[in-house]
Amino acid sequence: MNTVMHTKSFEIAVPVAQLFPLFSPEGEKLWVPGWDYQNVMGTTELSEDYVFVTKAHDHSSETAVWIVKKYEPANYYIQFYRVEAGEKVGIVTVDCTKLAPAETRVAVTYEYVALSTAGENFIEGFTAEFYRTFIDEWETLLLKYFGLIA
Secondary structure, eight states: OOOEEEEEEEEEEEEOHGGGGGGHHHHHHHSSTOOOOOEOOOOOOTTTTOOOEEOOOSSOOSSSEEEEEEEEGTEEEEEEEEETTEEEEEEEEEEEEEETTTTTEEEEEEEEEEHHHHHHHHHHHHHHHHHHHHHHHHHHHHHHHHTOEE
């Protein structure tokens, strides 16, 4: 198998305009323990084609180059390419929907394409169960960040 895709949603009692900016390189530093990135653009203002780099974070065995594929802040939608040369390419999508003034649905999709045997091995282990646990952790971390749970 050389491709895999999973989507999971959760709802959080936070206004969408307050939540959506956290799904950016700078925003993730606020709520994801150990998250950091290399800013290669010289700005933190996101746009399509914005590039940044992470090291050994979120399913990455080495360095991952991230490129903003689509950025629609008015629609609370962002999509990234995540390239790990010689191993795999990912497409990460975060789509936030306002359900009420202080209620947001967050839908997160990760799709990976293997570029090698190492990538195929990763995809084999990137199961629906693994993915559910991964995104459940996002929800827990966000609830903690907003003080909605201890």
